[in-house]
Amino acid sequence: MANKKVRREKSENVEQMILNVAEDIFLEKGYAMTSTTEIAKRVGCNQALIHYYFRTKERLFEKLFEKKFVSFISAVVLSKERSANFKDVVRSIIESHSEIISQNPRLPFLIINEMTTNPVRFRVIAEKIKDTVGSLLSGIDSELKKEIEAGRVRDISAFDLFLNILSLNLFVYIAQPLISHVRDYSFEEFVKFTKLRSEEVFLTVWGGICINENI
Amino acid sequence: MANKKVRREKSENVEQMILNVAEDIFLEKGYAMTSTTEIAKRVGCNQALIHYYFRTKERLFEKLFEKKFVSFISAVVLSKERSANFKDVVRSIIESHSEIISQNPRLPFLIINEMTTNPVRFRVIAEKIKDTVGSLLSGIDSELKKEIEAGRVRDISAFDLFLNILSLNLFVYIAQPLISHVRDYSFEEFVKFTKLRSEEVFLTVWGGICINENI
DNA sequence: ATTATCTATAGATCTATAGATAATGC
DNA sequence: ATTATCTATAGATCTATAGATAATGC
Numbered sequence: 001m002a003n004k005k006v007r008r009e010k011s012e013n014v015e016q017m018i019l020n021v022a023e024d025i026f027l028e029k030g031y032a033m034t035s036t037t038e039i040a041k042r043v044g045c046n047q048a049l050i051h052y053y054f055r056t057k058e059r060l061f062e063k064l065f066e067k068k069f070v071s072f073i074s075a076v077v078l079s080k081e082r083s084a085n086f087k088d089v090v091r092s093i094i095e096s097h098s099e100i101i102s103q104n105p106r107l108p109f110l111i112i113n114e115m116t117t118n119p120v121r122f123r124v125i126a127e128k129i130k131d132t133v134g135s136l137l138s139g140i141d142s143e144l145k146k147e148i149e150a151g152r153v154r155d156i157s158a159f160d161l162f163l164n165i166l167s168l169n170l171f172v173y174i175a176q177p178l179i180s181h182v183r184d185y186s187f188e189e190f191v192k193f194t195k196l197r198s199e200e201v202f203l204t205v206w207g208g209i210c211i212n213e214n215i
Numbered sequence: 216m217a218n219k220k221v222r223r224e225k226s227e228n229v230e231q232m233i234l235n236v237a238e239d240i241f242l243e244k245g246y247a248m249t250s251t252t253e254i255a256k257r258v259g260c261n262q263a264l265i266h267y268y269f270r271t272k273e274r275l276f277e278k279l280f281e282k283k284f285v286s287f288i289s290a291v292v293l294s295k296e297r298s299a300n301f302k303d304v305v306r307s308i309i310e311s312h313s314e315i316i317s318q319n320p321r322l323p324f325l326i327i328n329e330m331t332t333n334p335v336r337f338r339v340i341a342e343k344i345k346d347t348v349g350s351l352l353s354g355i356d357s358e359l360k361k362e363i364e365a366g367r368v369r370d371i372s373a374f375d376l377f378l379n380i381l382s383l384n385l386f387v388y389i390a391q392p393l394i395s396h397v398r399d400y401s402f403e404e405f406v407k408f409t410k411l412r413s414e415e416v417f418l419t420v421w422g423g424i425c426i427n428e429n430i
Numbered sequence: 431a432t433t434a435t436c437t438a439t440a441g442a443t444c445t446a447t448a449g450a451t452a453a454t455g456c
Numbered sequence: 457a458t459t460a461t462c463t464a465t466a467g468a469t470c471t472a473t474a475g476a477t478a479a480t481g482c
Contacts, residue, residue, distance in 0.1 A: 014434080032248055033332055035470060046436055051472055053434095109331065115392050116324065117248055126396040133397050154422075159398075160415050167386035172378065174389060177330050181341040182348050183374075200375050204423030207369075229460080250444060261462055266446055268460095 015053050017043050022050075023064050027106035030113040031061055065110070069125055072107055073132045075100045086147050087210070089140070091202055098169050098198045102191070108170050137162060153209045164208060168201040230268050232258050237265075238279050242321035245328040246276055280325070284340055287322055288347045290315045301362050302425075304355070306417055313384050313413045317406070323385050352377060368424045379423060383416040 021042045025034045036057050040047040054060035075096075083089050101108065115122045137158045144161065147153040172179060172194060180190050236257045240249045251272050255262040269275035290311070298304050316323065330337045352373045359376065362368040387394060387409055395405050 029331060036472090037470065047471085048437080048473080049435060055472090057471070109327070112324070112389060112393075113328065113331075116328075117244060122392065126393060129393060130397045154418070156415070160412070163387065163412075164383065164415075164419050166390075167382045168379065171382035171386050171389075174327060174386075175381075177337065178327075178341060178344060182345045197375070197378075200371070200379075203369070204379050204419060207424065208419030208422035210422075251446090252444065262445085263447080263463080264461060270446085272445070 014043065014045055014049065018045070018050055018053060018060075019064065022060055026061060026064065027110055030110060030117060031057075032117050036060075068104065068107060069111065070128055072100065072104055072111075073129055086143060086153070087206060089143065090206055090209075093140075094165055094169065094202050094205060095198065097165060098194075098201065101169060101173055102194060105173050105176065108173050109176075112174065133162070152211060154211050156209055161205075161209065164205050165201070168204060172197060229258065229260055229264065233260070233265055233268060233275075234279065237275055241276060241279065242325055245325060245332060246272075247332050251275075283319065283322060284326065285343055287315065287319055287326075288344055301358060301368070302421060304358065305421055305424075308355075309380055309384065309417050309420060310413065312380060313409075313416065316384055316388055317409060320388050320391065323388050324391075327389065348377070367426060369426050371424055376420070376424065379420050380416070383419060384413075387412060 018039060022034070022039050025039060025042070028034075034057075036050045037047050040050055050057075050060065054063065083092065111125065115125065140161075141158045144153065144156075144158050148155055176190060179185065179193075180187075183189075183193070185193060233254060237249070237254050240254060240257070249272075251265045252262050255265055265272075265275065269278065298307065326340065330340065355376075356373045359368065359371075359373050363370055391405060394400065394408075395402075398404075398408075400408060
């Protein structure tokens with residue numbers, strides 16, 4: 001029996017369905033491990049249709065993620081809050097960073113994956129991140145130095161502080177499948193866990209730099 | 216011109232060369248992105264030879280990594296040092312963990328990659344890690360509780376503490392290509408950086424849990 | 431007439447195997 | 457005679473394109 005060309009409801013726009021499904025699969029397995037055949041199967045259309053709309057797999061990927069990578073990274077920078085209190089500045093950076101990640105929980109994995117898998121794309125992403133990191137660091141550096149001179153914060157570079165925040169915020173997402181398995185978390189339980197974890201991250205980052213009597 | 220079957224020095228054992236090259240490429244790009252064709256090319260032999268020695272790509276991978284995964288993970292557990300001083304226990308865990316990672320800098324990436332890429336292998340790895348984490352946590356739990364009750368350490372779960380250590384130790388390696396690019400590090404400079412970073416990790420982890428007057 | 435969808439297929443891989451040939455150990 | 461290496465090739469993908477056909481908008 002020949003496949004009839006399905007007439008679809010206006011609501012089920014096939015082009016959009018392809019984008020949705022592709023995003024899911026790319027985030028799940030990375031670019032290289034995703035085949036257009038699989039996307040088509042999940043959408044319920046023919047594989048050729050993906051090329052009709054997006055010409056190449058590469059373009060489909062770029063359409064979905066070029067923007068996301070940039071906004072994901074620059075959001076981290078923009079989140080800095082002017083506050084008299086350095087502690088509040090640190091807290092707000094951690095919290096908005098954590099918030100952004102939780103909205104794109106699989107993006108860190110994908111960035112790392114593309115980084116090692118696709119040297120060309122890596123250069124592009126890395127350059128953008130380089131600028132972003134540069135401006136974030138210089139943005140916080142002077143404030144940090146003041147705190148250190150005032151003896152309220154131990155001697156630490158802005159980069160190390162920045163890495164502490166990134167590490168603690170990102171690792172749980174990168175290791176998510178493992179953590180979920182080890183702790184028997186459902187997806188909802190994992191989300192709940194990351195919410196609680198955010199306060200933990202702040203306590204660790206801040207406790208790790210603020211100066212008290214005994215080390 | 217027909218390729219002559221190269222007569223090799225005893226020293227250049229081809230089977231061993233295949234193992235060496237395969238390890239490099241697997242660590243660099245992950246299982247799926249590595250082709251036996253590429254391994255053969257770098258070794259300088261025919262692709263069929265890889266199958267002669269290892270039968271399948273899967274078996275070659277397992278020969279290289281099954282052991283590594285287990286030893287990498289269990290080394291983390293075994294590193295716990297009995298000490299009267301809880302602070303020293305934490306320090307020794309961090310340092311030996313960090314030491315093991317620095318000996319296998321690309322392994323964390325590979326584990327994460329296989330985790331998401333290969334569901335079957337994931338189950339195997341995850342089960343082993345689950346046991347390992349379980350025994351590590353229960354090993355440190357009673358000591359931690361004592362410290363908390365004595366008011367020397369803030370209220371924190373063993374799992375959160377464990378995650379703090381893992382996050383801070385592992386993230387720099389997982390993000391290594393990115394960090395190297397952002398900071399213009401050569402490989403040697405990156406290694407030097409991780410050495411310095413180890414003290415930073417201890418200060419953060421310990422500062423993040425020890426109790427002082429002001430929060 | 432234009433746009434959306436399908437069928438069929440070319441051309442590139444890639445893994446694995448069969449079978450030929452050269453090298454080595456006795 | 458056995459072991460190591462090569463050539464050639466089958467069979468599975470996978471991406472991308474050409475060309476047929478159905479649906480839609482006018």
